[in-house]
Amino acid sequence: MNGVKKVIALTGSTRGLKTASDSMINYLAEKLEGENINLKKFRAYQVFKEEKQIESILGELEDSELILICSPVYVHSLPYPLISLMEQMAEKTGREFWKGKKMVAIIHNGYPEDIQRKAAITICENFAHEMGMEWLGGIGFGGSPIIDGRPLEEVGGFTKWMRKALDDISKSIKTGKGISEEARRCEKKHFPSIPLWILKIMLNLRLKSNARKNEIDLYARPYVKDREEF
Amino acid sequence: MKALVLSGLESKNDIYAKVKDILEVEIGNQSYEMDWIDLTEKEIEYCNGCSHCSNIKPGLCAKNDDMQEIFPLMANSEFLIFLSPISFGGFNSELKKAVDRYSALGLPTYTIHRGELHHPPRYENPELFMSIGILEKENEKFQETFKLVSSRIAISCFAEREATVLLKKEQNHDSILTELKRGLLEMGLIS
Numbered sequence A: 001m002n003g004v005k006k007v008i009a010l011t012g013s014t015r016g017l018k019t020a021s022d023s024m025i026n027y028l029a030e031k032l033e034g035e036n037i038n039l040k041k042f043r044a045y046q047v048f049k050e051e052k053q054i055e056s057i058l059g060e061l062e063d064s065e066l067i068l069i070c071s072p073v074y075v076h077s078l079p080y081p082l083i084s085l086m087e088q089m090a091e092k093t094g095r096e097f098w099k100g101k102k103m104v105a106i107i108h109n110g111y112p113e114d115i116q117r118k119a120a121i122t123i124c125e126n127f128a129h130e131m132g133m134e135w136l137g138g139i140g141f142g143g144s145p146i147i148d149g150r151p152l153e154e155v156g157g158f159t160k161w162m163r164k165a166l167d168d169i170s171k172s173i174k175t176g177k178g179i180s181e182e183a184r185r186c187e188k189k190h191f192p193s194i195p196l197w198i199l200k201i202m203l204n205l206r207l208k209s210n211a212r213k214n215e216i217d218l219y220a221r222p223y224v225k226d227r228e229e230f
Numbered sequence B: 001m002k003a004l005v006l007s008g009l010e011s012k013n014d015i016y017a018k019v020k021d022i023l024e025v026e027i028g029n030q031s032y033e034m035d036w037i038d039l040t041e042k043e044i045e046y047c048n049g050c051s052h053c054s055n056i057k058p059g060l061c062a063k064n065d066d067m068q069e070i071f072p073l074m075a076n077s078e079f080l081i082f083l084s085p086i087s088f089g090g091f092n093s094e095l096k097k098a099v100d101r102y103s104a105l106g107l108p109t110y111t112i113h114r115g116e117l118h119h120p121p122r123y124e125n126p127e128l129f130m131s132i133g134i135l136e137k138e139n140e141k142f143q144e145t146f147k148l149v150s151s152r153i154a155i156s157c158f159a160e161r162e163a164t165v166l167l168k169k170e171q172n173h174d175s176i177l178t179e180l181k182r183g184l185l186e187m188g189l190i191s
């Protein structure tokens, strides 16, 4: 049974056109095209302030079977423009509108640990249930700043398991199924198992060496001198 | 001592005045001077992850909007309170527009905090963090998610003690008082 022919992807990144979210969606779009599934992408930050744009997303959603959220974690949750867009879409529609539609979420972020993505994925799940959609599951990937807006293949080994997971997700989207065990297995393998203390040292070394080179004071306190003086 | 309330709740909501009145009295009684920011009345742009506050002029946000008056208040508060209608289990967009700008208050360096990788605070960490979520209707999953979001924020701002208070839109003054007091008690602020 092929239930899905058209997918609407909403990306949460606010950082422009070359983002990890775009890299993931572009990769998935290509895979879906091979399955004769059309994916239309909307960047939340470009549309959330414009009534007409939101209406046009809802118009596109009308004849689509699946909504895909691909977003970075911003402060343990989804970015403000995406939350605003979801609130506005909910306000403008009733459960009848979403009936029969499915939803998948791909949530990625800087930190490696699963717990750092959990709340953002759960918020997507809650949205799906609140709207009356079928929740097909959420998947998460840490360390996504490494992608730096490049095509996933170009990034190389770091995106190997991510690509495998997305390949699998494109297949399960085609059949209208949820995130498979195989995709979950790839998700678990995605981030290399480096002890946090080593990761911390590596990240700080790079940061501090850049700061020295560019002569910037990482520890500046521009908004206050001292609490007592305030 | 300073307490700061960031509110994503519109003042036209019945519950708004009740929560505000109670917090003013209860937190005032504990010798806190309270600032209350209505985010719905503030012009705050979305964070576009430009890295200005981490890599260009560390600590300084490049966006010249109402956050520039809120940052010093956040940096100086010993007690931080987030108030928001619960939106799909998380903070609503009005509160989130300010919360997303939080990066300027953290250092870009990394540390291990409570067994996880985090950015340490740039200023003194708030001692107390409380989030107050307003539910439209009973929803266990939303409540659970809101508690998770709140505890994650408390960890990432390095608060020493935290509480999450869940209220329903139609709740009366006395039961709001009971819930808020329970939150303050949980943080050891009242006995």
Ligand SMILES: Cc1cc2nc3c(=O)[nH]c(=O)nc-3n(C[C@H](O)[C@H](O)[C@H](O)COP(=O)(O)O)c2cc1C
Pocket: A013, A014, A015, A018, A019, A020, A021, A022, A071, A072, A073, A074, A075, A076, A077, A108, A109, A110, A111, A112, A116, A143, A144, A145, A146, A149, B047, B048, B049, B100, B101, B103
């Ligand atoms: C405002 C802001 C808040 C962020 N908060 C978190 C966070 O809470 N946890 C985390 O792991 N990464 C956080 N990040 C990092 C992003 O998730 C990460 O850089 C991601 O790769 C950005 O994806 P993009 O290229 O699609 O924008 C944050 C980034 C920004 C700009």
